[in-house]
Amino acid sequence: MSDSPARSQKAQKVLERFAKKLNRQMVGSLLACVHCGMCTDACHYVLANPGDPTFAPAYKADQVRRIFKRHFDWTGRVFPWWVKAKSVYSDDDLEQLKDIIFGKCTNCRRCSINCPMGVDFATFNRMARGLLVSVGVMPEGVAVASKDQWELGNQMGVLREDYLETLDWVSEELRQELGDPNAGIPIDVMNCDVVYAINPREIKYDPRTIADAAKIFHLAGENWTMPSEGWDMTNFGLFSGDDDLGGAVARRLYDKVEELRGKKLVISECGHGYRSTRCEGQNWGGVDVDFEMESSVITMLRYIKEGRIRIDPFKNNKSYTYHDSCNNARSCGLFEEPRELLQIVCNDFREMYPNRAENYCCTGGGGAMSMSEYSAQRLKSAKIKADQLKATGAKVVVTSCHNCVDGLTDLIRYYKLGMEVMQLVNLVANAAIVKEKVTAALP
Amino acid sequence: MSTNNSKMRLMKGDITNTEIEAFVFYARPDLQLGSGFGGAITVRGGASIQEELKQYGEVKVGDAVITSAGKMKAKYIIHAVGPRFQEKDTESKLRTTTLNVLKLADQRGIRTLAMPAMGVGFYGVPLDISAQVTLSMVKEYLRSKTGLEEVVFCVLDNREYNSFYAQLAKLGQK
Structure with missing residues (x-):
């Protein structure tokens, strides 16, 4: 059965890429939903909008699922009307899909862990985001942050000189606070036990978190450093679904730690940065790393347990x-x-x-x-x-x-x-x- | 790599912060500088660059325009509008864009020019295609009569560097 309306270039490319993104995990989630409704009560969008079924994870998932059925599942290819299979044809179709997969879900995975069938909606919602991003259909803010991270190495467009200048004055303030000329932030020191990577938000809006971390490392007597580049441990690829961006960003950080011969990468407090860098980046980037990675939460807890810092x-x-x-x-x-x-x-x-x-x-x-x-x-x-x-x-x-x-x-x-x-x-x-x-x- | 009296060179770095006569910015058709390198150009070069771009209005894919580089280390910026997001005929459009960049540089008497990995990254041009198309185009162009003495490919990271290096090595054998 052929799809009669003409298909736009973007819609065609989305379908071509969709085929490449299908793996067992993805197909399992696309096929397994029985519309039991367990996900409905798990989603904060539904709970806050009880009268609007379009917020239900199963409904949102169906907007991606119907494309899958129309092109990749035999039921939808043979009986599209029966299984509500439907393709995408126009750029408007993609815009409508964008408003659902970007605007009505935060990919929080609460529905995923509450699904008795193991449907991981957040994973294929992310995949669907990546399909749209690959043809340039995305919210403006996603485009801005992605381009910043691709081209400037961090998702907030922080320039190298601003980064280094911020670390410099944070160091100076720390020396004054502790009254210790040896306190401060070591940059690009080779063979350190800890390489510390941060979120660009810390440079741009919240440098007190850098100052606090530096104070803790100093008090613990840590042999640590921060990299002059490749320092952003966040990864907008996780949000945008762009695995290429995910891989490129992760590899920049891994490459820098390896170049510095750091023994351990400590990731400052950031949920998506931790997940991207420690759990997903190696898969996206197709690389293995030889150093340890841990959240700064665990580092701080260890310092206290080891008696390296004392707490009041x-x-x-x-x-x-x-x-x-x-x-x-x-x-x-x-x-x-x-x-x-x-x-x-x-x-x-x-x-x-x-x-x-x-x-x-x-x-x-x-x-x-x-x-x-x-x-x-x-x-x-x-x-x-x-x-x-x-x-x-x-x-x-x-x-x-x-x-x-x-x-x-x-x-x-x-x-x-x-x-x-x-x-x-x-x-x-x-x-x-x-x-x-x-x-x-x-x- | 040398071709006639001109050189091609590969380096890693931030193209907007490079000591060079002119560099290429992979631009949008509306010539809004936007984020990424565009943001760096605005911050380092000043608002005058966006002002200068107003004279050109909307530019079609394949074309390139030139502005000063404001307060940046370079003197000029060539704003090249290349193919984006898997649009039709990406490869041939990238070829046209690259050629127009080189011609424009020559028209302005530019001797040293830096180019990024054209279209790679945000705009989704595959890295191997960008490397293959732009390096071969530049090599071919430098064989002709040109005032360009050096074209530097200024890439972002090891991933881009390794791909361009491999392609450059292939070209060197030809």
């Missing part, structure tokens, strides 16, 4: 709750260590419900913070997270993700919750005991 939890004297980043918790299983660390560095920890792998998205995930055209529906869906935060009664929400910091800050402002957002690195640095220098005259 009374310095953090507010009430704290913990928000799990979807990429850390659901995709990488990193949820016990941050809680353990948080309970060491403060005295008033209040759990959030649901939590760990079942926690709700900050609603700014999957690159949603860069897609301003969907801000209204993002903030509406954030009601679920807002209610969850409010119920904790905590004054401060702590998270291990820069993206979540922005997502949470935005919804806290929108729903007037009056809460503060912090990261573990801020609390550890604040609670770290700095030894007073004792100077005595020799007899």
Whole structure:
């Protein structure tokens, strides 16, 4: 059976690439849905929009699934009307698909882990994003961040001179704070035990996190360095579905660590950066790496357990709750260590419900913070997270993700919750005991 | 690699921050500088470059236009509008774009020119095609009568460098 309408160049290319992206995992998810509705209750978009079935993960998945059926599954090729198989023909069809796969899902994977059939909608939603990106159909913010990361090596367009200048003044302030001329940020030092990579947001909007990390490394007596280039551990390829970008970005960082002969890559607190760099980057880039990689959460916890830094939890004297980043918790299983660390560095920890792998998205995930055209529906869906935060009664929400910091800050402002957002690195640095220098005259 | 009196060279770095007479910016048809290298051009070169581009309006795929480089190390920027996002006839359009860049450089009496991995990355031109098309076009062009003394391929990372290096080695054997 032939598709009668003429197909646009972009639609044709999407179909050609779709065929190349199908693997067993993808096909399993595309075929297995029985429309039981279990995913519906798992999605914060649905919970915040109960009257709108177009937010249901199964519905959103069907918009991709019907293309699969029309072209790759025998039922849809023979009986398209029976299984609701439908192709894409025009650029408008692709635009409509864009509004669903970018605008109505943060790829948080909460529906994926709640699906009894093992359908990983977030994985094929990401794949579908990649199909559209390959023909230039994407939200403007995704285009801006992707181009920045392709061409300037980081997704926020930070120039090399600005990066180095920021590290320079952070070093200077740290020397003043600690009264130690040896404190500071070593750049491009060879053979270090730790190479520390960050999120460009830290340079552009939140250098205090770099200062805090530098303080912790210094107090722990770590032999560490930061790279002068290839320093961005975030990866917009995870959000845009562009595996080529994912691979290129990951390899730049891996190459730099290898060039510096670093023993371990420590990734600052960032959910998607951690997932991309530690869990996905080697697959996207088609490379193996010979060094260890760990989240700075684990590094900080180890320093405390090894007695390399000492903590006074009374310095953090507010009430704290913990928000799990979807990429850390659901995709990488990193949820016990941050809680353990948080309970060491403060005295008033209040759990959030649901939590760990079942926690709700900050609603700014999957690159949603860069897609301003969907801000209204993002903030509406954030009601679920807002209610969850409010119920904790905590004054401060702590998270291990820069993206979540922005997502949470935005919804806290929108729903007037009056809460503060912090990261573990801020609390550890604040609670770290700095030894007073004792100077005595020799007899 | 040398061809007649001209050289082709490969280096890794940020093309917008290179000591060179002119460099190529892979531009959009509306000539908006946008993000990526476009952002770097705006920050390092100043707002005058976007202003200069206004005179050209919309440019069709394959064409190239020239502006000053503002406060940057280079003197000129050649804004080349190449094929994007798997559009039809990518390879032949890339050939045309490359040729128009070289001709424009010659018309302006430019002697040293830096080119990126044309269309690679955000615009999705496959790396091997970009390397093969642009390197062979430049080599062929430099065999003709030209004022260009050096064309530098300024690529971003090891992935691009290795691909261009391999292609350059192949060309050297021909």
